[in-house]
Structure formats: structure tokens, C-alpha cells
Amino acid sequence: MKTSPETDAQYLRRALQLAQEGFGLASPNPHVGAVLVDQAGDTVGTGFYTYDGLEHAEVRAIKQAGERARGATLYINLEPCSHQGRTGPCAEAVIVAGVKRVVACIPDPNPLVSGRGFSRLRQAGVQVSSGLLEDEARPLNDAFAKYIRYRIPLVTLKAGMTLDGKIAPPPEDLSPDHPLGAGGPTGGWITSGAARAHVQQLRHRQDAILVGVGTIIADNPLLTDRTGLPRRRPLLRVILDSHLRLPLGSRVAQTTADDVLVFCSFAEEKKKQKLREHGIEVVQVASAGDNGRPELQAVCRHLADREITSIMIEGGALVNWAALASGLADKVFFYYAPKILAGMGSVPFASGDGFRRISEAAHLKSFRLHRFGEDFAVEGYLRDPYLD
Numbered sequence: 001m002k003t004s005p006e007t008d009a010q011y012l013r014r015a016l017q018l019a020q021e022g023f024g025l026a027s028p029n030p031h032v033g034a035v036l037v038d039q040a041g042d043t044v045g046t047g048f049y050t051y052d053g054l055e056h057a058e059v060r061a062i063k064q065a066g067e068r069a070r071g072a073t074l075y076i077n078l079e080p081c082s083h084q085g086r087t088g089p090c091a092e093a094v095i096v097a098g099v100k101r102v103v104a105c106i107p108d109p110n111p112l113v114s115g116r117g118f119s120r121l122r123q124a125g126v127q128v129s130s131g132l133l134e135d136e137a138r139p140l141n142d143a144f145a146k147y148i149r150y151r152i153p154l155v156t157l158k159a160g161m162t163l164d165g166k167i168a169p170p171p172e173d174l175s176p177d178h179p180l181g182a183g184g185p186t187g188g189w190i191t192s193g194a195a196r197a198h199v200q201q202l203r204h205r206q207d208a209i210l211v212g213v214g215t216i217i218a219d220n221p222l223l224t225d226r227t228g229l230p231r232r233r234p235l236l237r238v239i240l241d242s243h244l245r246l247p248l249g250s251r252v253a254q255t256t257a258d259d260v261l262v263f264c265s266f267a268e269e270k271k272k273q274k275l276r277e278h279g280i281e282v283v284q285v286a287s288a289g290d291n292g293r294p295e296l297q298a299v300c301r302h303l304a305d306r307e308i309t310s311i312m313i314e315g316g317a318l319v320n321w322a323a324l325a326s327g328l329a330d331k332v333f334f335y336y337a338p339k340i341l342a343g344m345g346s347v348p349f350a351s352g353d354g355f356r357r358i359s360e361a362a363h364l365k366s367f368r369l370h371r372f373g374e375d376f377a378v379e380g381y382l383r384d385p386y387l388d
Contacts (some may be wrong), residue, residue, distance in 0.1 A: 002041075003073070005132065006093075008103050010307040011035050011043075014132050016105070018048040018057065019077050019140050023205050024231040028307040031145040032057040035075040036099070044068040051232055056081070056090045062097045070098030076136045079108045082116040091117040094126065101127040105137030109145035109386055110233040119313045126143045138386060143310035146330060146385035152304050154385055156312045156331040157323055158202060159349050162339045167315060168218070169346035194257040194372040195335045201226045203235060203334060207308040210299075212319040213241035222251050223314070234259040236308060240299070242318060248278055256280050263294040263302075288322065296326050300385040321352030324362050331387060332364065334379045338367070 018033025026032075026049050034057035036045035047060025047069070052342055055063075057328040058080055062069050080090040080102065091135065094102065105301060107114045107130060118128050130174065138268055146154040161167050167190070189196065203209060204227045213255075213273075218237060225235040237252055238259045242269040256279045264272070265287035272282045285298040315322050334349075355361050367380030 003101075008075070008129075009130055009290045011037055011073075012077070012103060012105060014043075015077050016136060016140065018318045021154075024225070024229055025052070027051065027143070027232070028147060028309045030141045031077055032076065032078045034058040035063040036061045036069055037075065038065075038068050038072045039100075044072060052089060056087060058090050058095050059087070061194050062099075065097075071100045071101060072098075073101040073219065074099050075103050076281060077105045077140065077148045078134075079104050079106070079114070079116040080121070081113065082120050089117075089120075091120040094121060095124040099126060102129075103132065104128070104130045105133050106141075107129065108189065109141065109205075110148045113347060116251075123262045128269055129387075130350050142331070142385045143205075147304065147309040148237065149385070152300050153308050153311045154277050155205070155300065155323060155328050156202075156206070156310070156333060157320060157329045158312050158314050158333045159320065160189075160195065160199075160335040160337070161349055162190060162337055162341045164340050164342060165258050165349050166190075166346040167349050168342040169341060170343055170346050180331060186345075188271065190339065190341075190361045190374065191337045192337045192373045192375050195337075195375040195377065196371055198377075199335070200225065202312060204229055204231070206235060207233070208236040208238050208303060210238040210240065210311050210313045210319070213239055213314055214318070215316045216246060216250050216252055218316070220251050222255065224255070230261045235262060236303075236306075238263065238299070238303070238311070241267075241293050243267055243285070244275060244282070246275065246280070248274070253278060256304070257347075263299050265292055265294045287324075293318070293322065296328050298323055300328060311339070317347055317351035318347060321350040324350060325352055329362070330383050331379075331381050333377060333379050335372070335375055337375050 003160045014032040015035045019031040022031040027052055032049040038044045045061035045065030047057040049057045049197060058074060058076055069281035080094055082089050082091045121128050140334060143154040159167055203225045207225050223237040239262045242265045243264050245263050262280055262282045264284050275282050286295045287381045288295040313319060362382055367378055372378040
């Protein structure tokens with residue numbers, strides 16, 4: 001097969017597409033897709049990784065190809081592993097299959113094994129190249145990179161806002177039949193249906209979604225993954241609730257199926273027991289200073305112990321500020337509607353002491369723009385999960 005950067009990119013994009021098939025199914029391990037192309041230029045094997053399926057993407061592709069794997073080129077978004085885990089090292093499987101060339105996007109982000117798979121392949125005479133489509137490949141495994149390097153989940157701040165940074169109207173504009181009505185923001189949706197549909201895609205990629213109890217009381221959301229796509233584990237619905245004010249009539253409480261976890265800092269034992277009897281797990285953690293709210297660092301450490309690799313925070317203003325002020329937020333996905341709410345009392349995206357100098361401001365190191373009908377979104381990183 002004649003190779004060129006354009007040909008390699010074509011097959012690597014197919015591997016990236018396959019890796020995305022593992023969303024909701026691969027965590028806490030990485031999303032990996034593999035394509036085997038023989039010397040005639042025919043695709044002879046493909047595969048993507050799922051945690052319960054056990055076999056790694058490259059092994060599935062090799063098995064599908066059979067003898068046609070010999071002399072073929074393997075395209076993969078992540079370096080083949082070189083260590084013994086739940087399965088044997090994939091680099092050895094690639095060597096045994098007689099694969100001639102491996103083209104990968106990025107090395108394994110695990111600093112304990114990064115580069116070893118490439119090294120083992122080269123020692124066995126396999127041609128190895130990496131770095132092509134790196135910028136497209138890294139976001140697929142940003143949560144894995146953060147978790148495997150620091151044993152803490154990747155935290156994404158998500159919000160739907162007006163152009164002037166408001167996430168809700170003033171209290172007097174709220175529906176008179178609040179609280180706990182039919183669901184959805186009681187003052188109406190800010191963003192369009194197209195943007196809200198994309199939020200569901202983001203939720204599908206997460207292990208957990210986190211809000212403050214104020215959001216439950218104000219909006220009565222379900223906080224579920226409604227894509228209809230398969231998941232290995234249900235989306236964990238996490239609520240910060242200092243004094244256990246969560247209404248048992250809320251939609252979250254009414255639909256619990258071992259997927260609702262409440263963190264409190266100060267609460268009566270009777271309240272804890274009442275929620276537990278309702279099927280809601282309650283965990284008490286240290287409070288953050290004098291405000292009495294559960295400390296986000298403690299919450300994230302607890303979730304990491306449960307192999308939660310990614311958390312999306314969906315408001316409200318106090319929780320958003322806590323994530324920024326604590327330095328826990330890694331990534332943002334902000335949806336903007338072409339509206340200006342203004343007015344006293346409108347709820348800002350973040351409510352707190354604020355950064356006092358422009359030099360202290362949270363700064364996106366890289367970002368992308370997206371369009372959703374008349375809305376647009378900014379996706380970017382506050383810190384790179386692949387770097388120290």
C-alpha cells in the first residue's frame with residue numbers, strides 16, 4: 001500500500017470515529033479505535049474498546065483480520081499498551097500478528113507506561129509513527145488522562161447563558177406554580193433546542209453530573225442522559241446539599257435507581273436516614289471554610305475512589321464559582337444564546353468574591369467555537385490534563 005500523510009489521516013479519522021463508539025462504555029479506561037489496512041489498501045479489521053467487552057481495540061481488529069493482518073498497517077488513536085492489565089499487552093499481540101506498521105495519534109498518557117508500547121514495537125522491527133491528528137485525538141481521552149495521571153476526575157463546567165452572562169431571570173419572573181412543577185427552568189429555556197440536544201451528547205460522555213441543591217429546588221431537573229445510547233454505568237447524579245434540603249418530591253428523588261448521590265457537610269441523622277430510605281445515597285464530607293458547603297476537593301476525591309473519571313457541573317452560580325475559585329475546573333463548555341437579559345436580580349454564571357485582578361482571571365489555554373442554530377458555544381481548557 002502506498003502511504004502518504006493524507007492516506008494516513010484518512011484511516012486515522014476512521015479510528016477516531018470508532019473510538020467514539022466507546023463513549024459511555026469504556027470508562028474508567030480510555031476510548032480507543034483501531035483500523036487494520038492490508039498491503040492492497042483494503043480495510044481488513046476494525047475494533048473499538050468497551051470495558052465489559054474486555055478485548056482491546058487492536059486485538060479485536062487483529063482477530064477480525066485473521067491472516068490478513070500480516071504485513072498490514074494498524075491505525076490507532078492511542079499507543080498500544082505494553083503492560084499486563086486485565087488483558088495481555090497489546091503491543092505483543094500486534095507483533096505476533098505480523099503487523100508491519102503502526103500509525104498512532106498520541107502516546108499513552110499514563111506516565112508509568114507512556115512510550116513503552118512504541119519502544120517494544122520498534123524493537124520487534126515494526127515501523128512506528130505518531131503525532132498525526134494529535135489535536136483531534138487528545139480530547140477523546142482528556143478524562144482518562146486526568147484520572148490516570150492525578151487520580152481525580154476531569155471537571156467540566158457547562159452553562160447556558162445570555163450574551164451578558166446570565167443563566168436565569170430574576171426571581172419575580174419565575175413561574176407562579178414553582179416549586180417542583182413540570183420540569184425545566186421555571187423562567188424558560190435560554191438556549192435553543194439544538195443546543196440542549198448537544199448537552200445530552202456531552203452528558204453521555206460523562207461519568208457523573210453535579211449540581212447544587214438550589215438548582216434542584218429552582219428548576220426540578222432530571223439530570224439524566226437522554227441520548228438513548230448504551231452506557232456501562234448509569235450517569236451518576238451528584239447533588240451538593242449542605243443541610244439535606246433535597247425535596248423527596250423532586251424528579252431526581254422520584255426517579256432514583258442507585259444513581260443519586262448527595263454530599264452534605266452538616267445534616268441531622270434523621271434527614272440522612274430519610275433520604276437513604278428513599279434509595280438516595282448520602283455521604284458527609286468536610287465543609288469548605290465558613291460557608292458550610294461540601295468541599296469540592298473532598299467530593300472529587302470520593303468520586304475518584306468510585307472510578308468516576310469525568311464530572312460535568314451544570315450550575316448554579318455558587319457551585320460554578322466554587323469550581324473556579326478552588327482551581328478544580330479543567331474545562332468549560334459555555335452555550336450562548338443571542339439574548340440580553342440584563343436587569344437587577346438576574347442570576348450570573350458565577351456568584352462569589354470574584355477574581356480581583358485581570359491577572360487572576362481564569363484563562364482558556366485553547367478553545368473551539370461551535371454553532372447550534374442561532375446559538376454558539378465556546379469549548380476550552382483551563383488546564384491541559386496531559387501536562388504537569
